[in-house]
Amino acid sequence: MSALVILKKHEDKRIIQGHLWAFSNEIQRVEQPGEPGCVAELRSSEGKPLGVGFYHPHSLIAFRLLDKDPQAVIGREWFERKISDALARRGRHYPGSRSFRLCFGESDGLPGLVIDRYDSILVLQVLSAGMERCLGHIEQALGALLKPRGILLKNDVESRRLEGLPLEVRILSGEVPETVEFEEDGIRLAVCPQKGQKTGYFFDQRDNRSFLRPYFKGRRVLDLYCYVGGFALNAVFAGAAEVLAADSSAKAVELARHNAKLNGFQDKAAIQKEDAARMLEAFSRGELPFNPDMVVLDPPNLAPTKKSLAPALRLYARLNTMALSGLKTGGLLATASCSHHLPRGMFAEMLREAAMRAGKTAHLVALRSQA
Incomplete structure (x- = not known):
């Protein structure tokens, strides 16, 4: 693990209750801090493991929880499992449909990631530095699960600037026509x-x-x-x-x-x-x-x-x-x-x-x- 994030006393309460963020003023100290968006372990002030997530030293939302298992490995298999779960939920809600919001950030346990599915075309918005660092894993997971014709990055959202990320729109893989039906x-x-x-x-x-x-x-x-x-x-x-x-x-x-x-x-x-x-x-x-x-x-x-x-x-x-x-x-x-x-x-x-x-x-x- 590249970093260890220790919360201040009593600041673990919201995390235990299900909240997925820790703000910069709730953190007591960080040991072995890595680059913005690095994977880090989160612990209470008493040293109790709370899970793993993304740490960003320069963001107000300093920690975004990904998994309550402190041993979780955040890689292709992890993303494939999380996106598969999101896909199954949409399948139950929209049976037979091939176009919908596949992933909506924290609600699907993937903070900072939005995925819209237009049949064989996928459009992603990556809103955190951590998700940006994991883009390769996300692309591989989507390829294995859906075999899309094309994946578009629609990263023109102003909130990316808060994470130190550039605004851009580009094709990540495959082909994405100008008009999608x-x-x-x-x-x-x-x-x-x-x-x-x-x-x-x-x-x-x-x-x-x-x-x-x-x-x-x-x-x-x-x-x-x-x-x-x-x-x-x-x-x-x-x-x-x-x-x-x-x-x-x-x-x-x-x-x-x-x-x-x-x-x-x-x-x-x-x-x-x-x-x-x-x-x-x-x-x-x-x-x-x-x-x-x-x-x-x-x-x-x-x-x-x-x-x-x-x-x-x-x-x-x-x-x-x-x-x-x-x-x-x-x-x-x-x-x-x-x-x-x-x-x-x-x-x-x-x-x-x-x-x-x-x-x-x-x-x-x-x-x-x-x-």
Whole structure:
């Protein structure tokens, strides 16, 4: 083991309870420290072994737990076992599907690693120095388990800078076409992983798209920040009476229209390049030509940092207030936030206040999360 990380007194409690991180101010000392991201053993202040993980001397998240077995060898076989477990979980949740979020960091015991599967194409986001050092093992494990046509590294995430890692997008192995097609819950989709947002598609909203299908039936649906059309196409698929989708990105609108054609929905969903906030302003004043009774609001990350939380919360409040103002009695609002700095409780309170400002009585149908 290249390093031994000793926690301060009582700082082992969260680790024992299942938390996977130790912060730099919780560490008493480090013996034989290695390079950033090296594999290290973690022990309590009394010397009790707590497991092995990645140690980074210059990161606020100084230790990321990988395995509670202090003898675990973090190599190809270890990654193959962990990814195989994640694959089995997705197989139970999405039987027969070949496209989904295969690995979601800590939730799959792989802190700092996101893997999205688009049939035979895999897109990875490596968010920690430790995972970066293990990239060869990860590639080998994925090759053995899935034999992918190609693996793309979509490492353009700003949080990599906190680990001292460069931002890059490159093909790790095989071939990755500019446009990748796949199927999700009966809908064909085309995305551009190399140039699109995140890994190319928002797999984290998959369960929510499926959940909303019964609510779409027979309704006039306005899908704002539609990106490549995930919610809009699900609305058509589920039997919505009318669908209008909008995004400010010309490339996203082009892909959304292409995806509508892929499914034969081009005459059933109007997809426009428009600013969502301006459309909501018109809707709230009763001036939008389209009169929806259901609004889907899935804006981009408005609070990428803690410092941006306050202005982001004001913008979330404004957008949701306008959406609620325009909806008539019996209307539905499906609204989301992908800002991890915005706690769920704060988001729910913002919605309560938005309903008050809109002069509407709102009933919470469901409070959901990412897939």
